[in-house]
Amino acid sequence: MLSPEELSALYLSAKVALFATLTSLPLAIAMGWYLARYEFRLKFLVEALLQLPMVLPPVVLGYLLLVLFGNQGWIGKYLNTLGIQLAFNWKGAVLASMIVAFPLMVHPIRLSFQLMNRQLNQIAGSLGAAPWKVFWSINLPLAIPGILIGSILCFSRSLGEFGATITFVGNIPDETRTIPIAIYSFLQQPDGENMAMRLVALSLVLAFSALIANYFILQKYQRKLGA
C-alpha cells in the first residue's frame, strides 16, 4: 500500500484542500451573490481581480504572498505578533490554495444565483419573508448544486496546487510537502521515478473521482429541480 511518506503527502494534501474549501466557502457565496445580483461602477475591476490568480504565473502569486504574508511581510509581521505564522507552514499552503482556487469556486455559485428566477424573491417578500430570510430559505438551498460543484472544483484544484505553494511555503516534509510537491521531490532524486509514478497515479484517481462526483451532482439536481 502507501508508504509513510506517501501517506503523509496524501494526508497533508487532503487537510490543506479541506481547510481551503471550508474557509473559502462563505466568502465565495458572498462574492457569488454580490456579483450575480448587484451592478456597480467598479464591477469590472472586481471581476478582473477575481480572475487574476487564474492567469498570473503561480510563482508570481507565491512571491506576492511572501511579500505580504512572509514573517517580515507587510501583513505577516502583524500576524506574527499574534502568533500566526503562514510562510513555510501548512496554513500558508491553505491560503495559497484558497487564492488560486477561489475563482473556480465563485463561478458556479454565481451562475446558480444568476439563473435563479428573481420573481421567487419577490413572491417570498410579498408573503412576508424579510430579505435575509428569503436568502437563507430560498436562494441558498436553490444554489446548493452550484455550491457543491464549486466546492469540488476548489477541493480538486487545491489538491493539485504547486507553484504558488512551493514558492510561499516551500517543501517541508510533514508540513508543506503535499502530493504535487512530493512528486516534484521524488523526480529530483536519481531513483525516485517509481515512487513519483505511484503518486501520479493517485493524483489521477483523485482528480478523476472529483469530476465524476461533479457529474452525478449535476444529474441529481437537474432531476430534482426538474430543470
Added chain:
Amino acid sequence: MLKCDFQYRHADFSLNVELEMQQPLLGIVGASGSGKSTLLKNIVGLLKPQQGYIQFNQRILLDTKQNIHVPMHQRKIALIFQNALLFPHLNVQQNLRYAEKLVAKPERKFQFEEVLELLELRPLIQRKANQLSGGEAQRVSIGRALLSSPNLLLLDEPLTGLDSKLKQQILPFFKRMKDELDLPMIYVTHHPEELEYLGANILQLNQGQMT
C-alpha cells in the same frame, strides 16, 4: 380600505393613480402596456412611486412627503403572478407551510385545513412543485398567498397562460374566495369577462391613466 394617490415614472412611461377602494373586489382592465402590473407592483412595494401616498385601513404604506416607505415584507399584501412561481425545492405542503410559518399563530387569518378545502388541494399535498399542471400550480400559489394571512390580495392576470378549459376551472375558486373569505382583492386582467363573472367593480387603465 385602500386609498392611493401617486405618480410613478420610468423612462418615458408615467403612471398616475388616484383610487379609493371600498368594495371587496376591484377589477382593473387595460391593454398590455397600460400599466396594470406596474400599478400592482407599486401597491405591493416592489416599485416605489416618485410622489404620492398609499394607505390601507389607516396604515400609511407609502408617503413620499413624510419619507415613509414600508418594505414589501411588512405590508401584508400578497401578490399572485401570471405563473405560479412555486418554490421549486419544496413540495406542495412545504410551499404552503412556508407562507403559514411566516405568520405568528394568533395572527393567522386562515386555517391550513380550511385553505386545502377551499382550493381542493388535499390530493396534491405530497406532490413536488414540478409535478403539477399549470392550473394546479396556480391553485397552490393562491393557497400559499392566503396562508400568509394578507390584508389585501393582488392578482396580476392570474389566468393568463392557462387554456380556456382550465380558466373555467379556476375562476369559480376566485368566486368562492370573494364570497366566503373576508379578504379584499384587486384583480387585474385584459379579459373583462372574468371580472363580470366575479361581479367586480371595474376600473379602466389606459396608458398609465385611470378612467
